[in-house]
Amino acid sequence: MNRVTQKLLFSFFFLLVGLSFGVQISQLVENFLFAEAGIYGNEAMIELFNYFSLGIVGFVMAIVAGGGVIYLARKKQQEIGFGEHGELYYEVFRESLNAQFLVCENGSFYAVSQGMCARVELQELELISGGMSQLVDEKSFVQFKEWQSSGKDFDQLELRLRSQSNVSNQLIVSLNHTHLNGVFLGQLIDIKEQTQRQKQHELLAITLSSVGDGVICTDTEGKISFMNPVAEAVLALLSREVEGKPFNEVMPLINEESKEPMEDPMQSAMSEMQTVSLSQLACFRNHLGLEFAVEVSCSPIFVKPEEIAGAVLVFQDVTESRLMRKKMAHLAHHDALSGLPNRLLLQDRLIQACKRAKRHAHQFAVIFLDLNKFKLINDNFGHDFGDELLKHVANKLTSTIRACDTVSRIGGDEFVLLIDAMEDRRHVRLVIEKIFSAASGEYEIKSTKVKASFSAGIALYPNDGDNAETLMKCADMAMYRAKKVGHSNYQFYCTTLDKEAEYCHERENELIKAVERREFIPYFQPVVNAQNHQIEKLEVLARWKSGDEVIEAQQFIDIADEAGIGNQLSMQVFEQAIEVFSKFIAHNGSLQLCLNLSVKHLLDGDFEDQLLGLLERHHLNPEQFELEIAERPLLERADDLRSRLETLSRLGFKMSIDDFGLGQTNPALLKELHFDSIKIDPSFVREIYGTGQEDDLASVMINIAKSLGVNCIAEGVESELQARTLASNGCNQLQGHFFSVPVGSEEIEHLLKVD
Structure with a gap:
């Protein structure tokens, strides 16, 4: 039944009541008036008076009775709280899909919403007629009464339905006091929704507490409302200590290099209504004086589109990684040992x-x-x-x-x-x-x-x-x-150096082609006995036969080494020299061949096998060869050469130190390396003039050789005086232009008197 039908029925009811009262009152008036006047008998007038008085009195009584009832109803509605527009409010409350109800202190329902009816699966009249005492079990109703007596303004009660149905028999009811005594507003809370929301809140809290980044939330005024544990640890402050304080006061961001204050990212994000990221140079100093480098991203918090509730800032502590980047950048541009620019x-x-x-x-x-x-x-x-x-x-x-x-x-x-x-x-x-x-x-x-x-x-x-x-x-x-x-x-x-460099480059190309054309040939210089001047050794010297010109080794050997063809050139010369030497040895079995080696020869893994291969091919023995290495490079690379020198010595090769006296002579090291001969550098021999004083250095070298127990050879002998002086001081062998300049294979045959 709708409200219009109810109004019509109430109006009809009041009209009947008014008419019945009017009949009674009109009868009393009739008896009083006509009896007093004595005019009974005029039936027409009496009947006319009855109709008239009945109508007037009935209408008045209907108005009075209806008005009184309406006044009392409105007064009751106002007392309950619907106010002047009670009908409208009542209808809105009843039609609400939220599970709400108005309950009196005795447990009777004044009004229930459609959402409430749907939630408990009962009709409105059933709920109102039964009240809360019939809806929930006794224990729950007692709980409702206890809440009233506790005087709490608001509470959530966990109630149970009396009747079993398909719905859950457990209700969470939120009860509030109204402004009228004895009337309460109740609302059912969906347990599933509440549980899910609670789980979401718990998950969100756990997530924010577990993430490795710092999280800070502010309201629209830039005042802090939340901080996660990471932010608390970096700031060295608890969330409750900073709640309500301005963000810029708690975490003032500055530029790491200039130390100038940076713009508040919270306000920027809210004013621009978009995510704001700061530069990689952001940092801040907490209240303990500790400085942290941070990477910051800040976003506005939207409650509705275009409506902002605040901002959330997420930051990472990148102090270590930024220091590492700086260190890596420094190492990329600086020498690790000295710290100088690279x-x-x-x-x-x-x-x-x-x-x-x-x-x-x-x-x-x-x-x-x-x-x-x-x-x-x-x-x-x-x-x-x-x-x-x-x-x-x-x-x-x-x-x-x-x-x-x-x-x-x-x-x-x-x-x-x-x-x-x-x-x-x-x-x-x-x-x-x-x-x-x-x-x-x-x-x-x-x-x-x-x-x-x-x-x-x-x-x-x-x-x-x-x-x-x-x-x-x-x-x-x-x-x-x-x-x-x-x-x-x-x-x-100076430009001369360019010319020299150009010359060296051209020379390198020429030498490479000369090796391919096998233009390098051996020359021989005799080494004679210091006493009788008999030839005992032949030193092999490389020469470059370029057309009709024969070029000495000093003009090309260094360039060849720089070009990387030194070993190849030497082996080409050694191969020819050993072939010629195999003919000489047939006439002089005690003759030895001296080969000049460089450090590169000795460090070349193939050199030893190549040399032994040449000897085997010509049926020669290592004892017939003396290998010479200059003193200075020998001392510079002694540790690297030691094992190779020992191997060659064990194979039977004689070992000789060339240019002796030019390096930082270390007799103990020379003795340890087991050399057989030393060759005094020509610079000491040139100082021999027969005056005695200048001969001292050559004599010292000879005495060193004697103390080491090795053979002594003097290079660069150019006069009879030098030869005689060296021999008298105990030098064993002599070599120089006084006896013979380096010559080719044909000339050396004549010197050796080989047929």
């Missing part, structure tokens, strides 16, 4: 220096600096010792030059200096002499003293080149010229 950073600074010099029209210098005899130091004292020496040298060089200049280590014992904005060559000379004075000299490392000296090459911008590559090349060429001229020397680049 070749890559030097190249960049050279390019920038060229641009500055071009813009400001000034000069600068590139200096190639090489540490002399560093290989020997490394071999004698070990690589750790060498590394320490390089560190000391790097410190000396850095402290010597200006802050605007650059010292770079590009590998091994090579340093490059960039002297910026210099005036002229005189300025560069002053700088390089200052460097030589400061960095050269004695260093004490691990309680051991060692002397260091340098060779340097200098190239100038723009005279020697206008780009980094050309300047580096020119300075390198000048440095190699300085090493050839002599130690502790520096050379400026």
Whole structure:
């Protein structure tokens, strides 16, 4: 039954009630009036009066009775809380799909919503007639009564339905006091929905607590409302300590390099209504003074489209990774041993220096600096010792030059200096002499003293080149010229070096072709007995027969080694020399052949087999050969050569030290290496003039040979005086132009008197 039908029925009811009252009242009036007036008998008038009075009185009574009932109903509605527009509110409440109800303190329902009826699967009249006492079990109803007596304004009660049905018999009811005494508003809460929401909240809380990033939430005013444990740990503050405080006050972000404050990302995200990411240089310092590098991303929190409830900031502590990136970037551009700029950073600074010099029209210098005899130091004292020496040298060089200049280590014992904005060559000379004075000299490392000296090459911008590559090349060429001229020397680049380099390049190509054409031939120089001058040995010397010209080894042997064909060239000469020697040995069985070897020969894994193959082919024995190696490279690579020298000695080859006295002679080491002969360098023989005093050095060399128990040979004998003096001092064998210049195979046959 709808509300309109109810109103019509109520109106009809009030009308009947009014009419019945009107009949009674009109009868009383009739009896009173007509009896008093004595006018009974006029039936027409009486009947007319009855109808008239009945109508008037009935209408009035109907209005009074209906109005009274309506007034009382409205008053009751206002008392319950529906107010002036009670019918509308009542209808809205009843039609609501939310499970709501109004319950009085005695447990009777005043009103229930359609959602409530659907939830408990009961009709509205059933609920209202039965009340809460019939809806829930006794224990739940007692719980409802206890809540009333507790005086709580709001609570959630867990109630159970009295009747069993298809729905869950468990209800979660939210009860609230209304503004009227004894009337309460109730609402059913979906257990599944509440449980799911609770699980989601728990999962969200666990997730935010478990993530490795810091999370901070703020409201629309930028005040912190939440922080996860990671953020608490980094800030060294608890969430409750910072709740309600401005974000910028708790976590002020600054630029890592400039230390300038950064814009508040929370406000930026909310004003722009999009995600904001800060640069990789963001960092902050917490209240304990600890600084953290962070990567920050901030997003607005939307409740509805275009409606923001605040912002959430997610940050990562990247302090370690940023430090690692800086370290890796430093290592990529700096030498790991010395900490100096490496070749890559030097190249960049050279390019920038060229641009500055071009813009400001000034000069600068590139200096190639090489540490002399560093290989020997490394071999004698070990690589750790060498590394320490390089560190000391790097410190000396850095402290010597200006802050605007650059010292770079590009590998091994090579340093490059960039002297910026210099005036002229005189300025560069002053700088390089200052460097030589400061960095050269004695260093004490691990309680051991060692002397260091340098060779340097200098190239100038723009005279020697206008780009980094050309300047580096020119300075390198000048440095190699300085090493050839002599130690502790520096050379400026000049065009002559280009010509020399071009000559060497052309010479290399010619030598390669000459090896292919087998143009290298052996020459022989006799080694004679110091007493009777009989030939006892023949030293093989390489010659290049280029057309009609015969070129000595000094003019091509170094270029051949640099071109990588030194071993191939030597084996070509040895092969021819051994073939000729096999004929000589048939006439003189005690004759020996001397072969000059380089360090590359000895370190070549195939050399030993190749040499033994040649001997086997010509039916010769190792005892008939003496292998010569220069003293200086021998001492520099003694550790690397030791096992190979011992192997050759065990095979029967005689071993000889050439150019004896030019290196840092170490008798103990020479004795340990088991050499059979030493050859005194010609520079000592040339000093023999028969005056006695100048002969001392040659005599010292002869005495060293005697003390070592080895054969002594003197090279470069050019006069009878030299030969006689050496022989009288105990030298065993002599060699030089006084006896014979190096000659070809045909000439040596005549000297040996071979038929």
